[in-house]
Amino acid sequence: MQETAVNSAKSTADRSSLMNIGRKVDYAVRALSYLAAQPERWVVGSKEIAARQDIPTHYMSKIMKDLAAAGLVHSHVGRKGGFSLARPPESISVKEAYEAVEKPLSLMDCLDNHCCPYDTVCTQISVWERAQMLLVEYLAGVSIGSLADREGLKGRLNGLHS
Numbered sequence: 001m002q003e004t005a006v007n008s009a010k011s012t013a014d015r016s017s018l019m020n021i022g023r024k025v026d027y028a029v030r031a032l033s034y035l036a037a038q039p040e041r042w043v044v045g046s047k048e049i050a051a052r053q054d055i056p057t058h059y060m061s062k063i064m065k066d067l068a069a070a071g072l073v074h075s076h077v078g079r080k081g082g083f084s085l086a087r088p089p090e091s092i093s094v095k096e097a098y099e100a101v102e103k104p105l106s107l108m109d110c111l112d113n114h115c116c117p118y119d120t121v122c123t124q125i126s127v128w129e130r131a132q133m134l135l136v137e138y139l140a141g142v143s144i145g146s147l148a149d150r151e152g153l154k155g156r157l158n159g160l161h162s
Contacts, residue, residue, distance in 0.1 A: 024101040027055045028063050029147065032072065032097055036089030037150035045082035053149070063101060070100035089145030095136060097144065105139070107132045 030053040038044055046060045055063075064083055067073045072092055073083045085092065098105055108128050110116040119125060 021098075022102065023059070024063060024066075025098050027053075027059050028067060028097045028101045029094060029144070030055060030149075031060070031063060031083075032067065032085070032089075032092060032144045033147040033149040035073065035083060035085050036092075036144045037148035038084075041084055043076045043080065043082040043084050049083070066101045067097070070096065072096060072100055085144075089148060090143045092144040093140045094142045094144065094147075095139035098139065105132070105136055107135065 031049050034049050034053050035042075035044060046064055047057065049055065049064075050057045050060045064073065064075070068075045068083070068086075071086055074086050076082055076084065095105060104112070106112045110119055110122075110125065111128055111132055116122065
């Protein structure tokens with residue numbers, strides 16, 4: 001049985017995925033979805049967002065800084081400081097959130113910079129280009145407003161166990 005677990009772990013490690021959504025993207029979408037559920041122009045502190053959406057506080061500063069730099073949130077300083085959405089939640093896409101904390105979405109390196117010596121003769125490249133186009137279009141069409149989450153993940157989970 002132990003050998004099966006080792007083989008399974010090895011095959012997982014050897015396996016390549018087209019796209020692995022990292023924690024930063026997950027946390028950025030969680031933060032934005034929480035802000036999207038608040039009243040317009042409402043300022044929410046990063047500690048509240050982190051607590052409600054179960055985001056480690058050490059990630060919050062960097063994520064919120066990236067979201068502010070991308071023009072998705074406003075940062076408010078001072079005693080009652082925090083963050084608010086910079087635009088209506090329906091106008092912010094999941095693709096924008098992804099690209100705010102990561103680089104532009106790309107399934108494969110060769111699609112971005114055509115660094116492969118075979119790209120001019122590759123029989124697969126059109127498949128990957130189409131897959132990337134479909135994914136980008138889909139994520140661009142999903143708004144943060146459609147994911148608005150007033151209660152937060154922790155609140156909803158606690159509600160299930162009550």
